[in-house]
Amino acid sequence: SQQGEEDxxxxxxxxxxxxxxxxxxxxxxxxxxxxxxxxxxxxxxxxLIRSNEREKHSGRLRVTLDTSKKSSSLLITASRAADTAxxxxxxxxxxxxxxxxxxxxxxxxxxx
Amino acid sequence: xAEITQSPRHKITETGRQVTxxxxxxxxHNNMFWYRQDLGHGLRLIHYSYGVQDTNKGxxxxxxxxxxxxxxxxxxxxxxxxxxxxxxxxCASSASKGAREQYFGPGTRLTVT
Numbered sequence: 001s002q003q004g005e006e007d008x009x010x011x012x013x014x015x016x017x018x019x020x021x022x023x024x025x026x027x028x029x030x031x032x033x034x035x036x037x038x039x040x041x042x043x044x045x046x047x048l049i050r051s052n053e054r055e056k057h058s059g060r061l062r063v064t065l066d067t068s069k070k071s072s073s074l075l076i077t078a079s080r081a082a083d084t085a086x087x088x089x090x091x092x093x094x095x096x097x098x099x100x101x102x103x104x105x106x107x108x109x110x111x112x
Numbered sequence: 113x114a115e116i117t118q119s120p121r122h123k124i125t126e127t128g129r130q131v132t133x134x135x136x137x138x139x140x141h142n143n144m145f146w147y148r149q150d151l152g153h154g155l156r157l158i159h160y161s162y163g164v165q166d167t168n169k170g171x172x173x174x175x176x177x178x179x180x181x182x183x184x185x186x187x188x189x190x191x192x193x194x195x196x197x198x199x200x201x202x203c204a205s206s207a208s209k210g211a212r213e214q215y216f217g218p219g220t221r222l223t224v225t
Contacts, residue, residue: 033213040219041219042202042204042219043202044214045214047150048213071151088155090214092211096207097162097209098210099170099209100214101146102154102155103154103155104153
């Protein structure tokens, strides 16, 4: 069963606005990762945040992690039509041999 | 450039047939994974391998098998295809079991009629 649960399931915004997606998880983690999936394509890794980090930036992406609340958020600033995609969080459990667990994703539509 | 490829990209088969989906990576990663993606379920792990001769069951392994005879390939076999196995299948590889990112293939769309 999925550990990460994204919220909202779908999000529609205008180009230039910011998009925020949230991810909640249940057990302790080593790290949390965000991936993007364009329609009909495989997932692409965006950013990884470790359990001892609180915030991380990459270009227009900002990820926060609150381990006390077991939650993370992905902020895309100044969104573009090309950001239209599904976004997934994935958690790496603390037990070293367990693979990543993916959430169900947030479908983001950016309207030009 | 290193890459991960899947074949075929699309496959239509009949119920009861054996089907093998290929996955090949040139990253030289020890860790490889198979997922299926269905509407409403996100990505679910089928099988994974942490090295040659190592295979492990994932969340939805019933009806599927894998074998790992070399570093580059992890074929996924559906022993007797069922309509419930109609899905999009993704292969991925990683330099570590969980601490690093995964690299995904383009996917195989399988339809079982």
